[in-house]
Amino acid sequence: MxxxxxxxxxxxxxxxxxxxxxxxxxxxxxxxxxxxxxxxxxxxxxxxxxxxxxxxxxxxxxxxxxxxxxxxxxxxxxxxxxxxxxxxxxxxxxxxxxxxxxxxxxxxxxxxxxxxxxxxxxxxxxxxxxxxxxHNKMWLTDHAVSIKKEEQFGKYLSLFAMGGAVKDLTLQGVFYPLDHYLLEGMDPLCVSNEITEEACRINFSEGVLLVIESKD
The missing domain is CATH 3.40.50.10240 (Thiamin pyrophosphokinase, catalytic domain)
Incomplete structure (x- = not known):
């Protein structure tokens, strides 16, 4: 690669x-x-x-x-x-x-x-x-991803919708889980989450997510 x-x-x-x-x-x-x-x-x-x-x-x-x-x-x-x-x-x-x-x-x-x-x-x-x-590692994804806790850049995990709503957002393995949530472009709900299991799973059916792994 x-x-x-x-x-x-x-x-x-x-x-x-x-x-x-x-x-x-x-x-x-x-x-x-x-x-x-x-x-x-x-x-x-x-x-x-x-x-x-x-x-x-x-x-x-x-x-x-x-x-x-x-x-x-x-x-x-x-x-x-x-x-x-x-x-x-x-x-x-x-x-x-x-x-x-x-x-x-x-x-x-x-x-x-x-x-x-x-x-x-x-x-x-x-x-x-x-x-x-x-302090930050930022990237975009348009499909489901997993992040291993041992490989994450920092303690915190934040997600933002980019260019339109993210549909059916489901978060597993985190302190604040979600189940088929509609994340609108101006919605800050998914800031400062934390991975609590060996890996977190981020699933959604449509849209683009800005993923921010951060630490103080």
Missing amino acids: KRAVIISGGKIQTDFALAFLRTQTWDYVIGADKGVIFCHKNQIMPTHIVGDFDSAGETEYEYFQKNTDVPIKRLNPVKDYTDTDVALRLALELGAEEITILGGTGARIDHTAANVRILFLALQKGVRAYLLDE
Whole structure:
């Protein structure tokens, strides 16, 4: 399975990110705009670089341009898509079957919200994509899934309907179970649940769920 990591320009907790990167094997490492600063500072060699570099990263951009043969796609700052969006599309074009985005969350809530929504691009291709930081792991699913307690990212499990209602939502193996519940788009009912058995089971007949595994 081809795996890609996108290092974007949001908040990155260095120790967490480096530990995560070093314990994984990546086919593609894509530096997106300000994310190239993190790559350069921590001696991470991207396989690809994209961005308009309007916010930061011009020095690092020039370093990778002059001293490496890494393919660089420089974007016009006046564009319809964010740098992270373009990076995700590139990962899909490269054939990635699993994608993790670091630096996709942070102080800019508007960018975080946009990055949650671009996960749909991967979902439509049948590719699992994650937004990951030291406190949260976020992903989308359009079908039933199970999450093992020993493998969950954090203590808490939250679910939100995306792009319409989720029908017949049934939760088993959690502190707050549900049985064929209609989860509407603005319904916050499924926040801060906890897995109580070896695995939780999430079933539904229609819709898309945003799954957030989180910890304090």
